[in-house]
Amino acid sequence: WHDRQQVNGEATLAHIEHWLEKEGWLANFDRVAAGSTDTEGRRGREFSDSEIYKYLEAVAWEIGRVGDSVRSAELETRFRAVVDRVAAAQDADGYLNTRFGHAGQQPRWSELEWGHELYCLGHLFQAAVARERTAPGADDGLLGIARRAADLIVDAFGADGIQSFCGHPEVEVGLAELGRVTGDRSYLELSALFVERRGHQTLKDIEFGRAYFQDDIPVRDATVLRGHAVRANYLAAGAVDIAVENSDAGLVDALKKQWQRTVDRRTYVTGGQGSHHQDEAFGEDWELPSDRAYSETCAGIASIMFSWRLLLEGNDARYADLIERTLFNVVATSPSAAGTAFFYANTLHQRTPGEAGSPDEISPRALSSVRAPWFEVSCCPPNVARTFASLAAYVATVDGSGLQLHQFAPATINTVLGDGRRVAVEVETDYPRSGRVVVRVVEAPADEMSLSLRVPSWAAGATLLVGGSSREVAPGYATETRVFSAGDVIELNLPMRARFTRPDSRIDAIRGSVAVERGPEVFALESSGMEGLGSNEEEFSRIEIDDRVQPAETGRVGEADAGARLTVSLRVVPESTEGWPYAPELRAAEDASEDADEDAATFTAELLPYHSWGNRGTSTMRIWLPTVGA
Amino acid sequence: WHDRQQVNGEATLAHIEHWLEKEGWLANFDRVAAGSTDTEGRRGREFSDSEIYKYLEAVAWEIGRVGDSVRSAELETRFRAVVDRVAAAQDADGYLNTRFGHAGQQPRWSELEWGHELYCLGHLFQAAVARERTAPGADDGLLGIARRAADLIVDAFGADGIQSFCGHPEVEVGLAELGRVTGDRSYLELSALFVERRGHQTLKDIEFGRAYFQDDIPVRDATVLRGHAVRANYLAAGAVDIAVENSDAGLVDALKKQWQRTVDRRTYVTGGQGSHHQDEAFGEDWELPSDRAYSETCAGIASIMFSWRLLLEGNDARYADLIERTLFNVVATSPSAAGTAFFYANTLHQRTPGEAGSPDEISPRALSSVRAPWFEVSCCPPNVARTFASLAAYVATVDGSGLQLHQFAPATINTVLGDGRRVAVEVETDYPRSGRVVVRVVEAPADEMSLSLRVPSWAAGATLLVGGSSREVAPGYATETRVFSAGDVIELNLPMRARFTRPDSRIDAIRGSVAVERGPEVFALESSGMEGLGSNEEEFSRIEIDDRVQPAETGRVGEADAGARLTVSLRVVPESTEGWPYAPELRAAEDASEDADEDAATFTAELLPYHSWGNRGTSTMRIWLPTVGA
Structure with missing residues (x-):
């Protein structure tokens, strides 16, 4: 993963910024700032603002990732320049969108089914949260932009506001994260309202039916993910956040069941989700054709977001298993080795060679069977970038009793357990080349703690070597609980036979x-x-x-x-x-x-x-x- | 088939007329006649005129089919009433379309990719031809309407005219038929121009690529049908007509090869064609999923049109085989037993029961897994109706040496051989209940002639019983050549074991x-x-x-x-x-x-x-x- 992160940080981020400029999607903010808001002059689709926010999120994570101060300063400069352009386009009351709500444009919130206004803000909130996580208290103004926009929609869509929601879920998860980072409960409350309002046939019916945007069945009554696969997973991710915040065991349980049936019956062996090209949607149970697999890159990323939140909720290895499978076989599949071309869809069976496109040409369609540099709908490249840049976040978790290692990569982990005790470990591995994962304790509390290493579901026969003695460990977590000292080593050996x-x-x-x-x-x-x-x-x-x-x-x-x-x-x-x-x-x-x-x-x-x-x-x-x- | 034709003539035609009125698609003609041509007030999609023409074609065939004079007179009245309303909407120079070309509308021929203006005229021409076939010289004015429109497009799109063509093929086959019926070569020439112009990337590129409307490769260079399955087959049908008219052996050969590879690699066991929902298109070779089979009803009908023209060209049983397969398993599948609800798509695998719709409600989508009374795009119901009403035309052909029986149904055939000799036979059969087909000669020329009966490709072991002696006949045609007398009987026995x-x-x-x-x-x-x-x-x-x-x-x-x-x-x-x-x-x-x-x-x-x-x-x-x- 290290090489992938390097390529992402150097080639991919620059590539994305280049295309955001080239296509005029960044310039849309400048136009609004200058008062030129006519729809004709605007470029890109109605959701293009979100790509800038995803790019900002990726850069924020990347700044946190790189140790190199020269590189970090360079990223910081680019980051701030973009934030300034976004800031200039924000209305006095906090409204922020380059496609709606200004002279010569459709009014605010006038097209919730397809307008993506709240969707874009959700990505803005996630960018601000990433920034606050990697550069707390930075004076660039992004968090303020996000809060002003969030405050506006709390007013507009709160309990007494517009009784509707966005056709494309995302603001739910963005608001939940923003609420956690800022401590502002009103964001969490609005997110909960959006989750609960959905599923009562509020949005207009469309050709694909209301299941397309999950307005067919309330979240807590659904039994499986359905409709547009990215929307379904973004919504589920936000719903887990809300359920956890509100200690809503019924909602957590419903979401776990949806996850399980979706994984059992609607997921490709790659972890990919979404069988249909037509509506970018899940098929029915067992409808998983290889040769027209859509398996959108963004749906894989969205699925990781959903799984990750369930993992945080319950530390069940199956969520980490699916994250690993999806990272290796969907997210890692999308970008080219050079990091400057991307699969939008990830078919499992290519019958005829695709036509190689030009590295300078925008791809009109996701149908393309070769990686393309950019798309008219270009959600995938910045989504891949923010995921690679934030990979470290998926490696380990802690609770009161110890540390859990979910993904295997060379790492140094310095952290604090849930009860305040300090712990530091180093992970050495060349996984997946070999199945050997060595965890060396660098710092440990004086009393007992647990170190848990995930044993993937496919790894029957795995062994754990501790203090010279080896024992077989079953899929799930291999846990060693005792008093650790600096220098102690635990070695997990996973069977890597094909x-x-x-x-x-x-x-x-x-x-x-x-x-x-x-x-x-x-x-x-x-x-x-x-x-x-x-x-x-x-x-x-x-x-x-x-x-x-x-x-x-x-x-x-x-x-x-x-x-x-x-x-x-x-x-x-x-x-x-x-x-x-x-x-x-x-x-x-x-x-x-x-x-x-x-x-x-x-x-x-x-x-x-x-x-x-x-x-x-x-x-x-x-x-x-x-x-x-x- | 007789029962199906009865249901079609009685229930289906009335059902279609009811919906054409209810949805205002017929009233669109009245609006144009009255000078109310604003786009907002018009109802239906841009190609809704074509449904009226297909309905007229169906009624024309039905008038020819029914012997009953009361029923026939009633149909005649309805037919003329609709023709009068169409006539009133025709412009002085022959232009006829309710969606384009008038005050408050887009100009004529301004949107060839999606406008369907020529497509609609193609169906008008086919309606006029059907009328001329079943009621030659009728004074209803339909042929005149068609000719005035055809003359207009000969001017507009001829050798010196607009160097383009319609995104949806159909006018090609309509012009070819109209040219044959009227003897006007200019129609055939324009049809040939349309066929030859296609495939040179003249139309604008679209999301699905130019293969969608067959503007990717010239007809004579293509090796297989591709893109939108109805468009591909309509175009191929028109191209066969043109190739035959122009004795263009190269074009015939190319079309035969395309037919063969399409049947070998891109056709469902039902005869259905078109794997994709998204673009209603053929998949790649071998891409034939059962559970998302699109297999549009109209594509089946279009495939029969293509096969029929190749059968006429060369009397090869494989074309008649596919026609039979498609009639029994696609066209016959679409309508309900009552003839008032239709499948638009014909899946081969239904995983979950569909939701029953209302008999009064228009179906917004072809996705529906139950038959629906009408669709926003309602090409299929009138297409089924014209096909059932004209089924008799597919039963037999003649040439200079004799009569060929391609489809098996109770029939009385009175005809003239290619060389002018009279022949009449009666066919008795309850096929496909049993495989026994009895052909009784009613009138025969004094000298030798041939009677050929198709032996379907699945019918290995079929026997022909002639004058008390039985012989095994191979798939293809079983031909008996000799001097026949009235009362002679030939009996074909097809093995019907499952x-x-x-x-x-x-x-x-x-x-x-x-x-x-x-x-x-x-x-x-x-x-x-x-x-x-x-x-x-x-x-x-x-x-x-x-x-x-x-x-x-x-x-x-x-x-x-x-x-x-x-x-x-x-x-x-x-x-x-x-x-x-x-x-x-x-x-x-x-x-x-x-x-x-x-x-x-x-x-x-x-x-x-x-x-x-x-x-x-x-x-x-x-x-x-x-x-x-x-």
Whole structure:
């Protein structure tokens, strides 16, 4: 992750600022400040303000992350310059939006279904919170901008205000965070109102139905996430915050059940969510096609936000498991190795090579099957940036009794337990290259405390080595509770052997197929790395895997490849006669595998981590591989 | 088909006229005639005029179909009343459209990508042609309206005119038919210009790319249908007409290849085409998900138009095979038994029961999983109506040497061979109840001629009984060439035993599954007909079929059920533990079928013809059934 964070901090942030300027989305603030508010002259979609706020959030986290004072000062300068431009566009009463509410524009709050005004403010609040976390009391004015805007909407949408809410959830989680950071309960109360108001068919009906923006069923009555996948997860994240703040056990329980059913039935093996291109929405239970998987990058990020809040609530490893899976196989998949092009959607099966776009050209569509530098709807790049910049926040938590390590990365953790005792540990690991995670105690309280290390659900047979003796630890958390001294070492060893993964029979789209995983990484077969058999599109469509032969690790081949290679045994199904593809006995059930062995030669090919696909030119790709004879 | 035609002629046509009035789409013509042309007051989408023309086409065919003079006179009155209202809205120079080209509206031809002006005229031309075919020389004025409009666009878009074309193909086929009926070559020439101009990136780029409206690749260079499935097929149909008129063998050959690859790789087992909801488009090769199958009713109709023209060109049985498959399993599926509600999309797998709508309420979306009385975009109901009313046209063809029978229905055929000789036959059959088709010669020329009967591709083992001796006939055409006398009988016997159908391994979405077919009908499992095991949604999702047990015919149970019942052997997979649905060894490959036999009791259930599903309340349904242990 360190390399990814470096690329993010250097290449990606500059790339995003470049595009925000180039597309005029930053200049929209200058126009409002100058009083030029006609809609025609404004550029970008109605939610483009939010990309500036996400960028600010990313820079705020990045300033907190880098130790280097030169780099930090440079980021600080850029950050303040943007904040100043935002500040200049804020109205005297706190209203802030470049698309609504001024001369020549639609009035404030006049289009809650699609206007995204509150959505944009939610991202503003998250940016201000990130800034306050990494530079408490900074005099740049961002927190004040956020508070003035928040105070305005408390007035406008409070108990006696407009009895509605934003079509795109986000302000809920933003208000909750802002309320925590400032201690202002009115923000938390408004967030709770927004959560509770939803689901009563208040917004206008739309083509996709009200489930699209979760106005079909109240949050506490729903049983599963549905509709637009980003909206659903942002809303759920905000609802957890509110439920925790209000000690609302019923709401927490409802959200946990929604999370569980969504993970059990509506989530891809990558952790990706949202099956539909049309409405960017969840499909029904078990509707998880690989070849039209939408799995929007932002939905993965939103899902992490939801899981993270449930993890904080209850320290259950399954939430950390899904965060890890989604980080490695959705969020890490989106940006190119150079950090300047992004997948908007993350398909699990690319049938034909996409068309390479230009690095200078905006992509009109999320349909693109190659990474693009920027999009007309460009939510994903800054969302990736803020997530990478804030990764450290997901590594560990503390409570009164000790420290919990959820994600594995080299780290130095200096913190204070819930009861005020100081603790410091160092984590050494090259995970996921190996499964060895060494935790060295640097400072420990004089009395007993617990160190808990997550054992991922796939890591059956993991062992914990403490003081020379090793014991097997089950998935969940491996906890060592005792009096620790500086220099004590705990070593977790996770089994990293590559494994075949089989789908539940109800997921029709991938019946008779296997995926290959190793540790937290899902692997993929990509045509651009293949030579000879299977490398062309026609043959690629006829590949089967012999799952009697276990995948073998062939070693890493350098940084550029960003991960391991696994060798598997494949064959190309002999070309069947062209013609109507549904035949009475296209293959007789009994003879299929015998015929197969006779007709088709098996060969070996390398799989690579899914997150690194598409970095070697356009290609076909698939995660799920049909098994021989299935 | 006779019952369907009756329902269509009586219930469906009245239903459509009712909705055209209720929604104000007919009144749009009155408004233009009265000079009230402001856009705000107009109702319906920009292409709503076309629904009136399709309705007129349906009525014209229906007048030709019914023998009853009372009924015919009633239809004639309704027909003329609508024609008069259309006539009143035509401009002096021939321009005819209620949405463009008048005071307060966008100018003529100003929005070719989405305006549908030429598309609407294409349907007007087809209506006029149908009228001329069934009532030659009628004095209602429709042909004159069409000709004036056609003359106008010959001027506007001819060789020296606007070098562009309509985003939605249809005028091509309309002009070609009008040219044939009137003998006016200028219409054929303009149609040819429209066909040739397409594919050179003339229209503006759109979110879905120019393939959406087939402006990506010239017709003669394309290798497969792509983009919006209705547009692709309408264009192809018009292009065949033009190719045949111009004896353009290269273009015919290109279209045949496109047809073949589309059928081999982009067509559902129902004959349905178009996988995507988002852009109503074809997917890539092998991208044919059952559970989000769009398979628009109109795309099925358009595919029949394309196939029919290729059949006329070359008398190849595969075109008639696809027409039959699509008629039985797409077009017949759309309308309810009562003929007053319609599927817009025809999914092959319904996971959750849809919500029953009101018979008085317009459906805002094609997403609906139940039949709806009318849609905001209501292309399908009148398209179904014109197709049912004109079914007789698809039954047989003649050439210089004889008569070819392509579709099987009770019929009396009185016609003239290509060389002028008279022939008359009677067809008796209850197909597809049985596979017996009896052709009795009523009148025959004195010298040799051929009678050809199509043997469908699934009908291996079919026999032809002539003069007491029976011979096996291969799929294609069974032809008897000799001197026939009145009273001679030829009897075709098609094997109607139900059969399992297996998909090509490249169609990932249905790997490890079988469909059940009988004759031309695809069968489906529907929850609403099941009792006990498998009838609830959760169990339905875990059904597998034991394909070692052949489906058994259980007899017909009355007209209301519209077809046979087949009994198959099913089991419900025991409920697996809930949780993450991708596990290392969710089922061990070796043990799966043994476990299955132990744990799950098999039971029998009835399948019904797919086209009759959804007529017994909301339900879950699937065509492709996973096989035990797959």
